[in-house]
Amino acid sequence: MRRIRRSIGEYINLYNGKRPHSSLADQTPDEAHFGTVRAINSGA
Template identity: 55%
Template sequence: RASLGRYLEFYNGRRPHSSLDRKTPDHVYFNQPLLAAA
């Protein structure tokens, strides 16, 4: 389990993805603009 957690941290937090313009999934997800309340 620990090794799976380390891999997911690497994959989502440190590994750039070409489909995300060489950004990490975490960077893309956590840097989205906030939506205005309706």
């Protein structure tokens, strides 16, 4: 069970943090989300 959870976690990290998405202008979901948060917090 640990191996399965670790594998799923690794896939989620790959999907959200390393794999660019064409629907997000070739950004990763993390870049799209956290970039927006940074822009809002900085007053941009």
